[in-house]
Amino acid sequence: MRLLLVEDDPRIAEPTVLALREAGYAVTWEQSGPGGLEAGMLGDYPLIVLDVMLPGMDGFEIARRLRGGGVESAVLFLTARGELGDRVQGLDLGGDAYLVKPFAMPELLATLRALSRRERGQSAPNAAFAGGRGRLDTVARTVSWDGQEVAVTGREYSLVEALALAPERWFTREDLLDRVWGPEFGGEPRIVDVYIRYLRRKLAPEAVTSERGRGYRVEK
DSSP, X not given: OEEEEEOSOHHHHHHHHHHHHHTTOEEXXXXXXXXXXXXXXXXXXXXXXXXXXXXXXXXXXXXXXXXXXXXXXXXXEEESOOOHHHHHHHXXXXXXXXXXXXXXXXXXXXXXXXXXHHHHTTSOSEEEETTTXXXXXXXXXXXXXXXXXXXOOHHHHHHHHHHHTSTTOOBOHHHHIIIIIXXXXXXXXXXXXXXXXXXXXXXXXXXXXXXXXXXXXXXX
């Protein structure tokens, strides 16, 4: 799942980005208020983690403008300002949850899972692919094949999700890198091929189709 983190303090942001990516999120990190607003308006992120005290524009103003612009992403305020008035203001401006710094990483991840369940509850929580042999539970973030749940990592789940929620669509390596690893990923693009091999071993060779010049897809 794509996630936008707007946080100006690298001491907080860098370990948070690492933990989120390990959990399977495709994270974009912005360090200023205007940059966060632009990314939030244009990036189609289901989840936005938003600091309040930011250079150029505070998080409350970002949230107000996002909601005014029709952005319906779930917004989690992440800030040192924990007074009741601040929490009420943030929620009234369209925020969905509030965590006060310093926070525990498991608490952040659990809050994001809860927001994901809430967002996904507005649409079908499950997806079938490969003629129904493969099934995806987007609430529990699990994958099954031929009726048996298969143990996958967070990154593997995100890759299956990207493919299974758009069956029959061809995805290039660049498409999948952007959706699963995030636009800031600077590693080797063929990491996508490696993870596709992992999935084929865990599910079945026919679970993911590939074609030179077109990329990867799953069948309906």
